[in-house]
Amino acid sequence: MKKINLLFIALLFPLFASQAQNRMILHVDEAEETINREIYGHFAEHLGRCIYDGLYVGEDSEIENIKGYRKDIIEALKEMQIPLLRWPGGCFADTYHWKDGIGPRASRPSIVNIHWGGVTEDNSFGTHEFLEFCELINAEPYVNLNVGSGTVQEASEWVEYITSSNQSPMTDLRKQNGRNEPWKVKYFGIGNENWGCGGNMTPEYYADLYRRFASYCGGAEFKIAGGPNVDDYNWTEVMMRKLQNHMFLMQGLSLHYYTIPQDWPPRFSATDFDKADWQETMFQVHRMEELIEKHSTIMDKYDPDKNVGLMVDEWGTWFAPMEGTNPGFLHQQNTLRDALVAGIGLNIFNNHADRVKMANIAQMVNVLQAVILTKGQELVLTPTYHVFKMYAAHQDAKLVPFHLSAEDYTINNQTLPSISTSASVKDGVLNVTMCNSNPDKDIEIEYDVRGASFSQAKGEILTAKSITDYNDFGGKNTVYTTDFKVNKPKNGKVKIKIPAKSVVLVQLSNSKGA
Structure with a gap:
């Protein structure tokens, strides 16, 4: 029985590792540099x-x-x-x-x-x-x-x-x-x-x-x-x-x-x-x-x-x-x-x-x-x-230092990180912008916020059906921002699924109107 459990864990380990690596630790209390x-x-x-x-x-x-x-x-x-x-x-x-x-x-x-x-x-x-x-x-x-x-x-x-x-x-x-x-x-x-x-x-x-x-x-x-x-x-x-x-x-x-x-x-x-x-x-x-x-x-x-x-x-x-x-x-x-x-x-x-x-x-x-x-x-x-x-x-917000561990993706033998991100804090609001450049896969990522506590969350997203979509004259607008649902932080952590080929803004605060 013990051998079966070890084998089961070994088989699942790559899945656990893949999920665990999509994580971002944000050190809000270490924000010092101003983003000009x-x-x-x-x-x-x-x-x-x-x-x-x-x-x-x-x-x-x-x-x-x-x-x-x-x-x-x-x-x-x-x-x-x-x-x-x-x-x-x-x-x-x-x-x-x-x-x-x-x-x-x-x-x-x-x-x-x-x-x-x-x-x-x-x-x-x-x-x-x-x-x-x-x-x-x-x-x-x-x-x-x-x-x-x-x-x-x-x-x-x-x-x-x-x-x-x-x-x-x-x-x-x-x-x-x-x-x-x-x-x-x-x-x-x-x-x-x-x-x-x-x-x-x-x-x-x-x-x-x-x-x-x-x-x-x-x-x-x-x-x-x-x-x-x-x-x-x-x-x-x-x-x-x-x-x-x-x-x-x-x-x-x-x-x-x-x-x-x-x-x-x-x-x-x-x-x-x-x-x-x-x-x-x-x-x-x-x-x-x-x-x-x-x-x-x-x-x-x-x-x-x-x-x-x-x-x-x-x-x-x-x-x-x-x-x-x-x-x-x-x-x-x-x-x-x-x-x-x-x-x-x-x-x-x-x-x-x-x-x-x-x-x-x-x-x-x-x-x-x-x-x-x-x-x-x-x-x-x-x-x-x-x-x-x-x-x-x-x-003019303060740059929030972070450590990001996220998966890569490969197209035509060219490998790139799926997630690009930056974070800042201003007027009590933590702003995190993320780009998922993988055109095919949603990326679930956990944000671990340290040095500050937030109770509210909201988001905004820009994406489209196709990578070639654009806005054109005659009211043909297909690429624009919409609301993005983000669950409230729990014990300083927030899990977010970032859709493929998208740009996302997540804002954490202690104000329902922020």
């Missing part, structure tokens, strides 16, 4: 239909607007709680001369957008328009200065024009253009992708040039240096080494990484894909963890106190442009797959909040992984929009 709200930032470049025919339609448009900005976009962004917006680029930034975009619109010179589609634009959206739009949506502005084709004088005068209250030619010019008081702009980027479209520079050359530009942009409170492309660790090494005695000139170092299945240039459809393509995309977004860790290790060597933030100011999915559109406009649809990429990416940024201080998904409207798509009078909120709205609970 700017991690939930966005990016608007003069590219395709992002600015023109996107967020800005002009005051004479039949589309309802406030001073030319689409009213429905303003309302949607405020509801999503957008904290920050980066502008004017991107590659466009290093061809942009800011004085072309001020003064009476009728007298502004037109320019050709050499990077994106070769189209001519009239500069009707410039400094005043951008900063006014940021005020309308309650977002912190992030202005990217021109280093590639600009001058130190041009950059320093732009900073002065925006931020100075002293009597000077630039403040006089701003007042002539209708703005008496300076704007409160904290973030200034000095150049963009200087290793590529921003000048094809070496890191040694750019580091010296950066010090020169930064020295004369004293009105910029928080200066962000152009950082590495993906895994160019040498760029980070050179920048940190050459700035180590001038750290007062650099408060942030950017990192650009796009989730691109297979090879460059992007050639895979945003909507027509199978589970193998899904898996490759999930693999690529998980690579963000490795990039942040390795670049942070280099930064730690020169900046152990973490005074310089790692700013992931361009990230998101990049697929082949939608058929029938200008390929230079980078217009793509946005499916449930994009929602999982957004959720996993944001979880990674949250969990590295000690070094990552900003992240701006590309781009806000009609371009790449947009949160909003427009066509005439119609507006579509994409799956990515709903994820950002869900994750807003983490903004």
Whole structure:
């Protein structure tokens, strides 16, 4: 009889082990690091239909607007709680001369957008328009200065024009253009992708040039240096080494990484894909963890106190442009797959909040992984929009340390973790966001909450019938958030079944209304 029992236990052990490994221990009382709200930032470049025919339609448009900005976009962004917006680029930034975009619109010179589609634009959206739009949506502005084709004088005068209250030619010019008081702009980027479209520079050359530009942009409170492309660790090494005695000139170092299945240039459809393509995309977004860790290790060597933030100011999915559109406009649809990429990416940024201080998904409207798509009078909120709205609970919350043990899954011999998660506490509410990227299997997981006691629970979920589902014009919305039932905590533990291919928010509190 004893042998039979041992055999029975041995046969069941793999099942017990599988169930036991899906567990998350959360140490609420150890929450110290703040998740900077700017991690939930966005990016608007003069590219395709992002600015023109996107967020800005002009005051004479039949589309309802406030001073030319689409009213429905303003309302949607405020509801999503957008904290920050980066502008004017991107590659466009290093061809942009800011004085072309001020003064009476009728007298502004037109320019050709050499990077994106070769189209001519009239500069009707410039400094005043951008900063006014940021005020309308309650977002912190992030202005990217021109280093590639600009001058130190041009950059320093732009900073002065925006931020100075002293009597000077630039403040006089701003007042002539209708703005008496300076704007409160904290973030200034000095150049963009200087290793590529921003000048094809070496890191040694750019580091010296950066010090020169930064020295004369004293009105910029928080200066962000152009950082590495993906895994160019040498760029980070050179920048940190050459700035180590001038750290007062650099408060942030950017990192650009796009989730691109297979090879460059992007050639895979945003909507027509199978589970193998899904898996490759999930693999690529998980690579963000490795990039942040390795670049942070280099930064730690020169900046152990973490005074310089790692700013992931361009990230998101990049697929082949939608058929029938200008390929230079980078217009793509946005499916449930994009929602999982957004959720996993944001979880990674949250969990590295000690070094990552900003992240701006590309781009806000009609371009790449947009949160909003427009066509005439119609507006579509994409799956990515709903994820950002869900994750807003983490903004400026305290990061909760945790230990996660969860099962993996395999597709086409490629193995990945099923669960991505992050947790925070704010105003007495514990927020746990989870992504189950396994497209086929629900995952049951037990949450063991330590260091705090909660009596109430509620949840929210985003999923769809198919991995290729998306929201479209004509009211065809198939991917959106709904309530997710969560049982009340019992003895500090909560068991949750996270459906396949879903993003979930669970909130624990001691208030029935929380």
